[in-house]
Amino acid sequence: MGRLCRSCRGERLSHRVVVRLERRPQAARCHRADRPRSRRLDRLFSLLLKAHRIPPPLYDISTDTVHPPSYVAGLELRQATARLPAEYPANFAAQQRQAYPDIQPVMMNLPPDLAFERALRAARETSGWNIHAVVPQDGRIEVVAKTLWFGFEDDVVIRVMATEGGSRIDIRSTGRIARRDGGANARRVQAYIKKLNAAG
Numbered sequence: 001m002g003r004l005c006r007s008c009r010g011e012r013l014s015h016r017v018v019v020r021l022e023r024r025p026q027a028a029r030c031h032r033a034d035r036p037r038s039r040r041l042d043r044l045f046s047l048l049l050k051a052h053r054i055p056p057p058l059y060d061i062s063t064d065t066v067h068p069p070s071y072v073a074g075l076e077l078r079q080a081t082a083r084l085p086a087e088y089p090a091n092f093a094a095q096q097r098q099a100y101p102d103i104q105p106v107m108m109n110l111p112p113d114l115a116f117e118r119a120l121r122a123a124r125e126t127s128g129w130n131i132h133a134v135v136p137q138d139g140r141i142e143v144v145a146k147t148l149w150f151g152f153e154d155d156v157v158i159r160v161m162a163t164e165g166g167s168r169i170d171i172r173s174t175g176r177i178a179r180r181d182g183g184a185n186a187r188r189v190q191a192y193i194k195k196l197n198a199a200g
Helices: 006-030 032-051 073-081 092-099 112-124 184-199
Strands: 060-062 106-108 129-135 140-146 153-163 166-174
Touching: 060 092, 060 184, 073 129, 073 140, 073 153, 106 184, 112 129, 112 140, 112 153, 112 166, 112 184, 153 184, 166 184
Parallel strands: none
Antiparallel strands: 060 166, 106 166, 129 140, 140 153, 153 166
16 A cells, blocks of 8 residues: 555544544543543644644745746646646735745845856756746746656746845746645745755
C-alpha cells in the first residue's frame, strides 16, 4: 500500500481523535480520579490536530497578494487545459496570510539583472519544472510544474523587480484542475523561497 499524503493522514488522524473524544465523557464520569490525565490528553489531541491540519482550499499562492505576478505565456496553456481561472482570487489573500505567514517576497541586495539570473538558475535546478518563458526585460520567468505523484501540471510565474538598493523576487503558483490541492502550491512556493535564500 502506498503512503498517504499529508492531507489524508491529517483527515485519518482527525477522525480518530474525534472518535476518541466522543467516547471520553462516559469514561470521565467513571474515572474521576483520571481528570488531570484526561486534561493532558485533551491538550495532546489539540496539538496533534493543529500539527496535522488540513490545508485550506487555496489553489493559487503568491508572495504578493496585492499585485500578484501575472501569467502571459502561460495563459494560452491554461486556456487549453485549465479548469480554474488564471486571475488571483481576491478572497484568498487573508486566508493565505493566516495559513502561510512565511510566504513573503525574497529581497536581495543585488541589481535586478543579477537577481534575475539567480532566480532563473534556481528554477532550472528545481525538479519537475519546465521553463517555457524567460523574459529578462520584464523580469519574468514562467514555468509548468508537474506534481510528483499524479503528474498534474500547475503554472508558476516568477517576477523580479528593482527596489531601492536591490531587488525583489515574487513567485506565484497556480493549480489548473483541483480546487483542493492539499497544500501543493504553497509547498512549491516555500521550497523555491528556501532555495533562493540558500543561494544568497
